[in-house]
Amino acid sequence: MLGGIEASLRRIAHFDYWSDTVRRSILLDSKADLLVFGMGERPIWEIAQRLNTGESIERLRDVRGTAFSVSAAEAEALSAYPSETVTDGRVLLMPSFEEVKADKKKYALASRMLHYETNPYNARPLIQRDSPRGAGVYFNAPALPLETHEMDELYDLPFNRTPHPQYKDATVPAFETVKHSLVIMRGCFGGCTFCSITEHEGRVIQNRSADSVLRELRTLRRSPDFHGTVSDLGGPTANMYEMRCEDEKYESKCRRLSCVHPGICEHLKTDHGPLIDLMKKVRETEGVKHVFVASGVRTDLVADGERGQEYLRDLTKYHVGGQLSVAPEHVSEETLNLMKKPGIESYDRFAEQFRCASEDAGKDQYLIPYFISGHPGSKLSDMITLALYLKKKGVRPRQVQDFIPTPMSLAATMYHTGLDPLTMKPCYTARGLREKKLQKALLLYWDPEQHELVREALVQARRTDLIGSRPECLVPHGRDPRRPARHAPHAAQSLKAKKPKRRHAHR
Ligand code: SF4
Known part of the structure; x- marks a missing residue:
């Protein structure tokens, strides 16, 4: 048997960030008899009891919270109702592994189907075949919650x-x-x-x-x-x-x-x-x-x-031991909507309430807000808005996260397909490493080590108005590499000697 969070989140065909590929269910690669998903205690109790009474593991096909492989013939028989709108209790046929690998819309559809079948009180079993007519994996409904x-x-x-x-x-x-x-x-x-x-x-x-x-x-x-x-x-x-x-x-x-x-x-x-x-x-x-x-x-x-x-x-x-962690994650309405997080005004209101309550308690304590860069929906312009918000609030985040798509999450589907699987509408996604780096640097706009990257981001987003020494600027002007550094007269002389025209052009 296979279980734990890794098996749980890789139970259907999924986008794997590390290899940048769509992989089939881990159950098929592992060749286990059963895959237990979710927290697992309830299925394990049932499996243990039934094995103990002499049932073979091949017969354990109706345990909630488990998945097992099926032959092409079994998949055919079980998926007699291949529609997304079948009535409760019937099996839903997801787009096959081959289809989701080749077609991003099919991937988004499979992801949506899975997420709508996660309420244990109304979830229907699912089948995902390797190819449209091939063998596959059968997923029972999730286990019931523990009392x-x-x-x-x-x-x-x-x-x-x-x-x-x-x-x-x-x-x-x-x-x-x-x-x-x-x-x-x-x-x-x-x-x-x-x-x-x-x-x-x-x-x-x-x-x-x-x-x-x-x-x-x-x-x-x-x-x-x-x-x-x-x-x-x-x-x-x-x-x-x-x-x-x-x-x-x-x-x-x-x-x-x-x-x-x-x-x-x-x-x-x-x-x-x-x-x-x-x-x-x-x-x-x-x-x-x-x-x-x-x-x-x-x-x-x-x-x-x-x-x-x-x-x-x-x-x-x-x-509160001086600091309390909260996770507003972003300020962009579009990104927050894709994340399913409340608007930034919810955090602002909480921050004010927290300040007043701390004052009443006679305690000097702070909020540590967490933000994510590079999340689907977030463009450079949104990160600039976030950086300006942080500057206005006097917040200098030290621990920032660059978005990493975890297998099976809806945001991973957005990252891979460029679609919001719930609406099937396109959503912007920063995929290149350089843009992810620039987005993250904007969260650390106050750190001189990031200034070069922040300037690059501002130039790319046509926001050079935010480079300079005025109070509203995010970063100061950088030293032009062609301009001699004050403390290095020899270097300056040699630059002057070698490249007089370029120096003149800079003036
Ligand atoms: S409280 Fe949650 S589970 Fe209940 S109806 Fe509302 S959204 Fe559904």
């Missing part, structure tokens, strides 16, 4: 809370950042198109009970290197704990890919109350000195969600 008691059972297992013994005494950096953190939930209903969390963990939030979190905290307290600081109380998002669709009848029919974009759905329960209570219980536990929230805060929920301001008050007063 709270199941999440609790899982987290009550006797984990060692140490890296695997094969690392011996080596420090594992990824472990160091999480070893004193507590996961309170999984899943994300944000549906950001560049992110694979929703594809892997699902859109339905699965919560642990407060008791379960406190039990883990007591275990953590017994670790010899725990000195009272919980480094993160969160999950994929900091503030979606116990938030969910208000009614099963809506949730079971819904095919929206985000509950919060283009606006917060009227059926979404956005009460921060359970999270406020949980944060209080954790910080008031004996032996705990600090509880930080390092997971990203969804700012639109704070602004519009129930008890959002109360949450922000507690967050700023007790749970």
